[in-house]
Amino acid sequence: MRFEGRCAVVTGGGGGFGKAFGAALAAEGCNVVLADVYEAGLEANAELINQAEPGRALGVRCDVTSGEAVAAMTAQAVESFGSLDILINNAGGSMGVPKDAIDQVKEEDWDKVVNLNLKGTFLCTRSAAGYMKKAGYGKIVNLSSITARLGGQLTPVQYVSAKGAVIAFTRHVAQELGPFGINVNAVAPGVVLTGERLEKMWYGRKSEDERQAYVSQLPLRRLGSPQEIAEAVLFLCSDQASFITGVTLDINGGMFSA
Numbered sequence: 001m002r003f004e005g006r007c008a009v010v011t012g013g014g015g016g017f018g019k020a021f022g023a024a025l026a027a028e029g030c031n032v033v034l035a036d037v038y039e040a041g042l043e044a045n046a047e048l049i050n051q052a053e054p055g056r057a058l059g060v061r062c063d064v065t066s067g068e069a070v071a072a073m074t075a076q077a078v079e080s081f082g083s084l085d086i087l088i089n090n091a092g093g094s095m096g097v098p099k100d101a102i103d104q105v106k107e108e109d110w111d112k113v114v115n116l117n118l119k120g121t122f123l124c125t126r127s128a129a130g131y132m133k134k135a136g137y138g139k140i141v142n143l144s145s146i147t148a149r150l151g152g153q154l155t156p157v158q159y160v161s162a163k164g165a166v167i168a169f170t171r172h173v174a175q176e177l178g179p180f181g182i183n184v185n186a187v188a189p190g191v192v193l194t195g196e197r198l199e200k201m202w203y204g205r206k207s208e209d210e211r212q213a214y215v216s217q218l219p220l221r222r223l224g225s226p227q228e229i230a231e232a233v234l235f236l237c238s239d240q241a242s243f244i245t246g247v248t249l250d251i252n253g254g255m256f257s258a
């Protein structure tokens with residue numbers, strides 16, 4: 001039970017990784033606030049976690065691109081569970097925008113995707129950092145992506161750029177918050193079929209041959225699972241990783257290593 005009595009906010013908690021991260025944290029004694037705009041997903045994931053770990057999960061509707069909504073959500077987490085110890089900045093994605101050529105990318109698509117993946121990470125970190133600095137304790141894990149390392153085979157430039165910026169943001173904030181006892185790290189997963197959105201992208205945008213060619217580039221010759229990413233996220237939140245901060249952990253079956 002590495003996280004007994006702690007409180008974690010998992011943004012994007014209504015989605016695929018949100019479910020895996022929330023369930024894994026709750027199984028180790030953590031109270032979990034799942035924050036998302038997708039209410040059906042929130043409800044389903046909170047119910048699933050509460051079936052296994054009664055009372056540990058709370059679903060809160062929150063748009064991470066709104067500073068006001070984020071402040072209300074973090075306040076609710078502290079009010080409900082007494083502290084905010086862990087923040088997983090997981091809300092993100094390419095929002096279904098097309099993978100346009102750079103000379104065709106629409107400004108509104110740029111703003112949409114960069115706001116969700118980068119501004120959302122900033123707003124949640126800003127809000128959680130206030131509580132964590134006062135407590136002298138905190139663990140923040142940001143979701144980057146293999147696309148930030150290699151460019152987007154599957155994803156648009158807005159997403160690649162925002163996930164690259166998340167790596168720089170992580171390094172900067174780790175330097176600033178380290179003296180307060182707060183560790184800030186990121187994970188950069190490869191393709192993981194976390195649910196419908198990812199399955200649509202994987203099966204919809206690639207032929208069987210293309211999928212096989214992609215997997216054959218991976219030294220481990222397979223896609224990862226949500227649980228394998230959750231294991232790494234929990235490690236970064238744990239005392240076992242107490243001297244690790246500012247890093248981005250590549251979790252991609254060996255396709256890229258820094």
Ligand SMILES: NC(=O)c1ccc[n+]([C@@H]2O[C@H](COP(=O)([O-])OP(=O)(O)OC[C@H]3O[C@@H](n4cnc5c(N)ncnc54)[C@H](O)[C@@H]3O)[C@@H](O)[C@H]2O)c1
Binds near residue numbers: 015188197
């Ligand atoms: N699955 C992968 O292959 C993969 C790989 C690398 C990185 N990632 C990153 O992991 C994270 C989670 O991805 P996932 O695969 O679970 O996708 P997902 O679509 O299942 O989950 C993303 C969640 O974010 C929520 N969200 C969208 N806009 C929001 C907003 N404004 N405020 C709050 N929540 C919002 C969505 O409703 C959704 O529930 C994302 O940041 C994604 O970019 C995923």
